[in-house]
Amino acid sequence: MDRNIAGVTIQVNEEGYLTNFAQWNTAIGDALAAEADLALTPRHWEVLNYLQTEFKNDSPLSIRKIGKSGVVDIKEFYQLFPTAPLKTASKIAGIPKPASCI
Amino acid sequence: MKRILILGAGTAGTMMANHLHKELSPNQWEIDIIDEQEEHYYQPGYLFLPFDIYEPEDIIKPIRDFIPHGVNLLIEKIDRIVPREQYVQMENGDRLRYDILIIATGTKIAPEETEGMQGEEWKKSVFDFYTFNGSLDLRNKLREWQGGRLVVHVTEMPIKCPVAPLEFAFLADSYFKNKHIRDKVEITYVTPLSGAFTKPKATTALQHLLDEKHIHVETDFAIERVDNENKMIVDYGGREIPFDLLVTVPTNKGDDLIARSGLGDDLNFVPTDKGTLQSKAWQNIFVLGDATNIAASKAVSVAHFEAEILTENIKRFIAGEPLNAEFDGHANCFVETGNGKALLIDFNYTHEPVEGTFPLPGVGPLRLLKESRLNHMGKLAFRWIYWNMLLKGTHIPFVSTHMQEAGKEFA
DSSP: OEEEETTEEEEBOTTSOBSOGGGOOHHHHHHHHHHTTOOOOHHHHHHHHHHHHHHHTTOOOOHHHHHTSSSOOHHHHHHHSOSSHHHHHHHHHTOOOOOOOO | OEEEEEEOOSHHHHHHHHHHHHHSOTTTEEEEEEESOSEEEOGGGGGTGGGTSSOHHHHEEEGGGGSOTTSEEEEOOEEEEEGGGTEEEETTSOEEEOSEEEEOOOEEEOGGGSBTTTSTTBTTTEEOSSSHHHHHHHHHHHHHOOOEEEEEEEOSSOOBSTTHHHHHHHHHHHHHHHTTOGGGEEEEEEOSSSSSOOSHHHHHHHHHHHHHTTEEEEOSOOEEEEETTTTEEEETTOOEEEOSEEEEEOOEEEOHHHHHTTOOOTTSOBOBOTTTOBBSSOTTEEEOGGGBOSSSOBSHHHHHHHHHHHHHHHHHHHHTOOOOOOOOOOEEEEEEEETTEEEEEEEOSSOOOOOEEEEETTTEEEEETSOBHHHHHHHHHHHHHIIIIITTTOOOTTOOSSOOOTTBOOO
């Protein structure tokens, strides 16, 4: 489905995740973060950039993997993106949430 | 004489041995397959063993029975692959040169990745069912267990057969009903994902199963440790879930030999082209089955479809032709839902499981994403198909390598 955000139209799924990463830009990231009551700092962006790089490499993400990435430890990841950090950060980064087969 | 070496005589490696034996000239190509154990385990059976539905003898057969004459089977331990010099170093000191290498070394559980998982309670009240021994130990535990809080838990993705832990929860509901102790058992399903189901169509079609079976779901749980003293799992956000019996799917990793060879990612899975199945690092190394890092399910059906495509690509590689980027991530799996019923799901990289008919569009006889007794019969019949057709590389009638869009309700 289409939605308007940060002055552009993007495609998202039922849960608001971007379905086409090519449509993402930093203004969209900021706007999606604001919807999650987050103001993005340079530390947030370092983590988001890491997630996007892994996504481009088709590499599945998990909390443990992010903790071992050297980019951020798990404690800080929870501080940056509270409650369900991987889900929240994925949505802001414009990448799909981690999923199972069904 | 040139040589193809296949590492691993599990599902994927055995299928490749059978395919390549049929396709390649024995005057030009020697085919060797290496495994460290003598037995082939029917891993889908690990789901049924704990509930006394299968016996150990249903799921173990000698590897040798499934390797064609003319293919050499070596039961030896592999130390590492040396891709630059095109040989495999064996633990016994032998060096096996290869022209083409096929990696089919699968995936293993790594409970040591989670603090406390192998603590005091391991094998007392903490079990896995992704190994033969784990599944058997759990069977013995369940036979005597009088009830309490059963927690079925997934540590992190990716895992082999992502739907198996959910099937375990469904079968547990039936098992305890049949033992007339269902009222004494609380079943909680704990997942690092956003739900027991993560795809919209499956969620709509299947959410009712969890309600009917009174399975409580805890989502977005990223486990930090198992607290053995207080018998609970704790996540990085501080959430605590108590258990009397924890059935966990530990972190899944590729074989250590991949790490020793410097060929893996951080979970020892081999970076692989998702269409051609060629390794990203070396042109003459191909990878299939659970050992790859591709975003297809780690499942028998995936290995089966991959084996058909990889066989074509190896013939092309030998002939110096460009590879076909044909693998579409196709998977086709029966999902046990308990009470003698099952679902069938069919999906690929781009299409989520939807409702429809299978394998014949509009006819079936199997219905997709709907519970039925016929699907359960299909799941049980699958064991026969596995031993007698799949491992031997026989094409399954009506089931195509690529996912078919006809007969499915995508709208």
